Amino acid sequence: MINQLPILQLLLFLGMALSIPLLRKRRFNTTxxxxxxxxxxVLISSIFIYIHVIxxxxxxxxxxxxxxxxxxxxxxxxxxxxxxxxxxxxxMIIYIYSSGDQTEGxxxxxxxxxxxxxxxxMMSMFGILYTNDLFNTYVFIEILSxxxxxxxxxxxxxxxxxxxxxxxxxxxxxxxxxxxxxxLIYMATGYTNMTLVYESISQVWQTFPVNLIIAISFMIVGLxxxxxxxxxxxxxxxxxxxxxxxxxxILSAIVVKVYILVLTKVLFRVYGIDVLEALNIPVxxxxxxxxxxxxxxxxxxxxxxxxxxxxxxxxxxxxxxxLGISLLTHDGLRAAFFHILSHGxxxxxxxxxxxxxxxxxxxxxxxxxxxxxxxxxxxxxxFSIAGLGMIGxxxxxxxxxxxxxxxxxxxxxxxILLAIIIVSSLLNVIYYLPIIISAFLKNEKYHYRLETIEKxxxxxxxxxxxxxVLIIGLGVFPEPIMNLIEYAxxxxxx
Amino acid sequence: xxxxxxxxENINYLGGIALFLIGLHIVVTHSNLIKRIMGINIMGTGVFxxxxxxxxxxxxxxxxxxxxxxxxxxPVPSVLILTGIVVSVSITVYSLxxxxxxxxxxxxxxxxxxxxxxQEEEYHD
Numbered sequence: 001m002i003n004q005l006p007i008l009q010l011l012l013f014l015g016m017a018l019s020i021p022l023l024r025k026r027r028f029n030t031t032x033x034x035x036x037x038x039x040x041x042v043l044i045s046s047i048f049i050y051i052h053v054i055x056x057x058x059x060x061x062x063x064x065x066x067x068x069x070x071x072x073x074x075x076x077x078x079x080x081x082x083x084x085x086x087x088x089x090x091x092m093i094i095y096i097y098s099s100g101d102q103t104e105g106x107x108x109x110x111x112x113x114x115x116x117x118x119x120x121x122m123m124s125m126f127g128i129l130y131t132n133d134l135f136n137t138y139v140f141i142e143i144l145s146x147x148x149x150x151x152x153x154x155x156x157x158x159x160x161x162x163x164x165x166x167x168x169x170x171x172x173x174x175x176x177x178x179x180x181x182x183x184l185i186y187m188a189t190g191y192t193n194m195t196l197v198y199e200s201i202s203q204v205w206q207t208f209p210v211n212l213i214i215a216i217s218f219m220i221v222g223l224x225x226x227x228x229x230x231x232x233x234x235x236x237x238x239x240x241x242x243x244x245x246x247x248x249x250i251l252s253a254i255v256v257k258v259y260i261l262v263l264t265k266v267l268f269r270v271y272g273i274d275v276l277e278a279l280n281i282p283v284x285x286x287x288x289x290x291x292x293x294x295x296x297x298x299x300x301x302x303x304x305x306x307x308x309x310x311x312x313x314x315x316x317x318x319x320x321x322x323l324g325i326s327l328l329t330h331d332g333l334r335a336a337f338f339h340i341l342s343h344g345x346x347x348x349x350x351x352x353x354x355x356x357x358x359x360x361x362x363x364x365x366x367x368x369x370x371x372x373x374x375x376x377x378x379x380x381x382x383f384s385i386a387g388l389g390m391i392g393x394x395x396x397x398x399x400x401x402x403x404x405x406x407x408x409x410x411x412x413x414x415x416i417l418l419a420i421i422i423v424s425s426l427l428n429v430i431y432y433l434p435i436i437i438s439a440f441l442k443n444e445k446y447h448y449r450l451e452t453i454e455k456x457x458x459x460x461x462x463x464x465x466x467x468x469v470l471i472i473g474l475g476v477f478p479e480p481i482m483n484l485i486e487y488a489x490x491x492x493x494x
Numbered sequence: 495x496x497x498x499x500x501x502x503e504n505i506n507y508l509g510g511i512a513l514f515l516i517g518l519h520i521v522v523t524h525s526n527l528i529k530r531i532m533g534i535n536i537m538g539t540g541v542f543x544x545x546x547x548x549x550x551x552x553x554x555x556x557x558x559x560x561x562x563x564x565x566x567x568x569p570v571p572s573v574l575i576l577t578g579i580v581v582s583v584s585i586t587v588y589s590l591x592x593x594x595x596x597x598x599x600x601x602x603x604x605x606x607x608x609x610x611x612x613q614e615e616e617y618h619d
Contacts, residue, residue: 165596
């Protein structure tokens with residue numbers, strides 16, 4: 001029975017997406033509640049799967065009971081179920097927020113369509129994490145990229161269309177590059193199943209080194225475009241600035257991370273550490289990550305639009321994660337995985353609070369943030385917590401991830417990387433701190449006047465408060481999560 | 495002579511790579527949105543050709559059992575690519591729909607003119 005549970009989760013998402021148009025005649029609240037029940041069910045089953053996987057080992061599921069080399073295989077282990085849990089929790093927070101945020105640029109008619117896309121998005125992300133087949137990953141990646149493009153272009157505004165078009169084009173180049181990589185791996189090994197490819201790659205890599213190097217470079221470029229790794233990030237700021245805030249939060253906090261996880265799977269499950277080190281791949285990733293960490297922050301400083309700034313900041317933060325992965329050590333992976341969580345939380349918090357501010361003040365220019373701390377204390381307070389987390393101030397989760405990353409780098413005694421991490425953190429200070437200072441210290445006419453406080457709907461306030469608590473909670477008590485991450489890392493390398 | 499035999503023996507792989515590069519060139523350099531979508535399709539065709547070419551066995555026949563012991567080609571890549579073609583059609587449909595919307599709002603499908611229009615708008619703000 002438990003073997004069927006991962007597939008049931010996918011079917012549940014798909015069924016929910018299909019039933020939204022059928023519920024069109026009912027009141028929209030019914031649909032929203034049903035969707036929330038679906039998310040709750042998936043969360044419960046994810047926790048159940050996670051406990052089962054840790055105690056009894058991975059769940060293997062063969063579609064149609066075909067042999068491993070012919071059919072599609074789902075492999076659900078601690079790694080994938082841990083991240084599906086994380087995705088569902090974040091998605092639930094964003095879902096609650098988006099149901100309170102009904103008018104942000106999406107027309108009434110399109111509102112149901114937004115949730116259809118949301119559930120198909122969730123389905124494809126779960127599929128990407130569960131599947132153990134390179135080609136099946138490609139199919140899920142394509143579903144994911146179409147739905148993300150659609151969720152960006154859902155607002156009927158001029159600039160969303162052009163930025164969505166650019167995103168489609170770059171995404172498609174990325175997907176096709178990934179498929180080319182799969183083709184080259186298939187040529188060398190004759191399999192698309194990750195486990196079988198891993199077994200045969202360790203034998204054939206000396207016979208076909210060129211094939212495998214070109215394949216991994218194609219995959220790094222392809223997934224790099226989608227994950228906004230530095231030189232391929234050009235689509236990201238445009239896509240963020242024009243999309244609705246909830247879409248930006250989904251895109252930056254979850255979707256980008258899923259592509260990084262695919263890259264992690266390709267690196268550790270398909271190639272394996274020995275082959276990667278022999279082919280000298282980690283150095284390339286390390287260089288890309290370091291440039292991204294610096295340049296993303298430098299670009300962010302120059303931005304006037306708050307959402308564009310957050311977009312460029314994502315580029316820098318993706319650099320940290322890629323750096324952690326490229327160290328290929330246990331500590332590096334731990335730092336990277338922790339940063340995936342903490343950046344997911346902090347970026348969601350930043351986008352949602354910026355969304356609340358844009359919703360009420362109808363402004364997205366950073367200069368207009370003066371004195372906002374006295375008008376919207378919750379939204380701006382959360383923005384400050386998350387901003388401080390991005391900088392890496394102690395007591396926030398950002399501090400723990402930077403500390404771990406620093407320790408992982410120190411273990412390899414590479415002082416240049418440590419310097420880059422510190423410089424990048426200092427650059428973060430330059431663009432987050434002035435906003436916080438001007439929001440709380442400037443424009444004194446608003447000081448201590450309770451009647452100036454804006455009323456935000458509860459549906460928007462509660463998720464913001466939950467996010468703030470989670471960010472600080474993760475910063476004060478990181479151990480329980482660290483233990484879960486340990487399981488994920490061991491299952492990844494097994 | 496050696497080069498020529500290499501060329502002839504690997505013509506299907508080289509063709510796939512050539513199509514991929516031609517498509518990439520079109521996507522990156524052209525400013526007409528329809529041409530860029532066509533470029534994506536050409537790129538996709540290149541990858542698909544490359545993938546199918548892997549499954550080809552010299553003197554092989556399609557895998558339909560006819561008795562005797564003929565050499566069959568490997569059917570798995572062709573089956574995988576069938577899925578790939580469907581996916582690429584849906585991407586094409588989505589981007590063409592987006593192009594229609596762009597034409598309705600801007601009155602042009604040329605990337606350069608669109609960016610000019612957007613810049614002028616920002617200037618007026």
